[in-house]
Amino acid sequence: MTGSGQLPLLFLDVDGPLIPFGAPADQYPIYRSRLDLPAIGSNPLLARVNPGHGLRLSALPCELVWATTWTSDANECLSPRLGLPPLPVVDWPEPSDLDEQDARDGLHWKTRTLVNWAARRPFAWVDDEITDIDRHWVHTCHAAPALLHRVDPRQGITEADYTTLGEWLHRV
Known part of the structure; x- marks a missing residue:
């Protein structure tokens, strides 16, 4: 627990961490679910989501938060599949001139919003696009502990990633 009595936040991206991509398609296991009934606009890549991630994520000492362009669709499509x-x-703000400057400086477009959303709470952020520029900016601009953890999008979240997250969250 943090000093404020609140659990740290865990900002979770979807594409890359939960839906691996970038390797040959036959490399990925397919997880069938009762949720795989034909639906208009369904995403065939959802079958790459390992439902076991739900138990692993919910066992971490944190408050899970979707930090993805899927926005509320993550709750409709992924939470049931994961048992969450x-x-x-x-909610991502509309792009601004500040975002354009951040992009020119190499700062990820999510970084500033996540720090604001955390509102001085400790947080971990799991994404496949995090860089050292983001880590430096968060270290400089966020008053609480933060772990920016990059996941290889070809593999998604692995056992090693859960170990890193669990150890950091327990220390915080």
Whole structure:
């Protein structure tokens, strides 16, 4: 627990961490689910989501938050598949001139919003696009502990990633 009595946040991206991509398609296991009934606009890549991630994520000492362009669709499409309740969702602001400057400086477009959303709470952020520029900016601009953990999008979240997250969250 943090000093404020609140659990740290865990900001979770979808594409890359939960839906691996970038390797040959036959490399990925397919997880069938009762949720795979034909649906208009369904995403065939959802079958790459390992439902076991739900138990692993819910066992971490943190408050899970969707930090993805899937926005509220993550609760409709992924939470049931993972056996998770609906999670808070980061709402992304409209792009601004500041975002363009951040992009020119190499800062990920999510970074500033996540720090603001955390509001001085400790947080971990799991994404496949995190860089050292983001880590430095968060270290400089966020008053609480933060772990920016990059996941290889070809593999998604692995046992090693869960170990890193669990150890950091327990220390915080």
